[in-house]
Amino acid sequence: MLNQVKMLLCFLFIGSFTMNAVGQNALPVYLDESKPIEERVEDALSRMTLEEKVAMCHAQSKFSSAGVPRLGIPENWATDGPHGIRPEVLWDEWEQAGWTNDSCIAFPALTALAATWNKDMSALYGKVIGEEARYRNKNILLGPGVNIYRTPLNGRNFEYMGEDPFLASKMVVPYIQGVQANGVAACVKHFALNNQEVDRHTVNVNVDDRALYEIYLPAFKAAVQEGNAWAIMGAYNRYKGEWACHNQYLLNDILRGEWKFDGVVVSDWGGVNNTMQSIYNGLDMEFGSWTNGLSEGASNAYDNYYLAKPFLKLLQSGEVKEEEVNKKVRNILRLAFRTTMNTKRPWGSFGTAEHAAAGRKIAEEGIVLLKNDNNTLPIDLNKTKKILVVGENAIKPMTVGGGSSSLKAKYEIAPLDGIMNRMAKQAEIIYARGYVGDPTSEYNGVKLKRDLHDARSEAELIAEAVKLAKEADIVLFIGGLNKSEGQDCEGVDRESLGLPYAQDKVITELAKANKNLVVINISGNAIAMPWVKEVPSIIQTWYNGTESGTALASILVGDANPSGKLPFTFPVKLDDNGAHKLHAYPGVDKEATYKESIFVGYRWTDKENIKPLFSFGHGLSYTTFEYGKVTANKKELGLNDKISFSVKVKNTGNREGAEIVQLYISDLQSSLPRPLKELKGFEKVNLKPGEEKEVTFTIDKSALSFFDADKHDWVAENGDFDAVIGASATDIKSKVKFTLK
Known part of the structure; x- marks a missing residue:
């Protein structure tokens, strides 16, 4: 309720500003929604004091960070996800606030969503959880999670989307779009290499570049470049000796440099460990620090966060240039204009029968x-x-x-x-x-x-x-x-x-x-x-x-x-x-x-010729399906061309059912070791008894490429490939050969 009151006061202020700014009935640029966001960001930034800028970069409570009341810029309010909207907690404690109207609809864990292999279900999931978050006036949903299933012992696998980067990539995008259609930022987590809970705050992950780019990054890349995610959460672990929440390689070089991410980077709660690294290595907003941020007996302990008073002192002394805080605040303001400052975002709904x-x-x-x-x-x-x-x-x-x-x-x-x-x-x-x-x-x-x-x-x-x-x-x-x-x-x-x-x-x-x-x-x-x-x-x-x-x-x-x-x-x-x-x-x-490198999940069992208990992609039905032979629309693929593969699937049983048709690609003559096959397409097709449908997959050279660490680029080599149609990674129905030239 406090948050809603503050929002109301902000908009009352904005209304007053509209009528009185410089004696005209005109909005300042940052409040004018007809102006491009980048103009609004720069205008708002120019009006802020150094103290206001720093205050936006760190938490003010367990789940909120400061806005700028003087300028009518609301606070940011985050909530756990990704399976439902967490109950309200006390301002400075983890215990519940005792609300009687914050009981949410609990949605299936993301493993369940991934198991649908249905992008429409992902879009529905994002829509309804986004509506719940919006109704509760949250503008950052801390999810979805897309860390790869590397070991079945990882206690947090239930929050993620499985072992395959292609499946996770295709399932995460509609979820993000559904959430953000409600004016709520999806905060995709945990970037990156958070694949175990043991020693998660201290472990340094050593992984070769091929595995990094082929296995552990694709879902995050899709979230940014296809889903246009407005927020990313850093991970607890280290990579190349630096904590992921302030990591030059992950956040500056890859996320912002290679992928051109323009959203906000949020720390995991307690994931910040160093002031200078968090200033320069890509972090925007610090939450949940406990090392010096929640010291016992500290007054207003949030001022002691790494990006709070320590940051402000470095700026005031000139040791750190003001442009460093400006970079962060630009991203945070961009978040505000996409969410809390967007007067056209819907109101959402909560705890409904529809949800x-x-x-x-x-x-x-x-x-x-x-x-x-x-x-x-x-x-x-x-x-x-x-x-x-x-x-x-x-x-x-x-x-x-x-x-x-x-x-x-x-x-x-x-x-x-x-x-x-x-x-x-x-x-x-x-x-x-x-x-x-x-x-x-x-x-x-x-x-x-x-x-x-x-x-x-x-x-x-x-x-x-x-x-x-x-x-x-x-x-x-x-x-x-x-x-x-x-x-x-x-x-x-x-x-x-x-x-x-x-x-x-x-x-x-x-x-x-x-x-x-x-x-x-x-x-x-x-x-x-x-x-x-x-x-x-x-x-x-x-x-x-x-x-x-x-x-x-x-x-x-x-x-x-x-x-x-x-x-x-x-x-x-x-x-x-x-x-x-x-x-x-x-x-x-x-x-x-990560000694297994790119050979994760079915890639490993294929390589070692191991028969799994149950295969990736396996699932039965109360009806039966018959596959035809896969065909290609051409025999050769040029570097700038596309090629299509089609297969007919028929329901041969007496019940209506849905089958998930899977396309794998095999590189038959690669210069580097490659998996026997890799998922590059899937489609869920509903069939009535006796009904037959044709499923078509279209790919380009990106589906044939591997990451060349020496070139630091994706490479598609000339040669022969197989397009493999399967009902699972081991239930192969047919294949067709084609050539890349």
């Missing part, structure tokens, strides 16, 4: 059917009389916890609730706990409303579940990970690939007791499945937010046909992952060297 429905749609499209032997699914409610649901994750709320993505959701339908709502009128639903994991969930004052404590022993819980399983028509085990520390959670990585809380034992015993067993894994990461051959049906679902249980139930009974595909590889064991096989995670003595 909840959008979240449900995204969740349904992102759920992945990994295995379905004997057509165990969908559940036929005309023939099924008794359904047993087993597992803590069936009743455990997942919107609380996990770090900065923790939310105060308006409501959350847990899996068991969704199953009861959809199936209880037609079948008897029984619940057994099966295992006890973490019965407590609390983050920043948000507490579970459901008591999950259970004092029974492991043996008692399993015995109960097995007894009931023998009497049921079908058993649904709902387990996986949660957002507690050491699982899918910010700040800490997982300890192993295996399931926690002895879940493997529960699943094995259930498989013996009932052949109609469905394992539903809720996680943001791959897990080991030593029981995979014993279980007929497996579903991979995610932290799906407010409507998670509803979405899952609709998939289970076939109201929605599963169409999600994996955005990352499920290895059989950790050693099937390059970073682990090469002992390149988590690093030694705070130095992490």
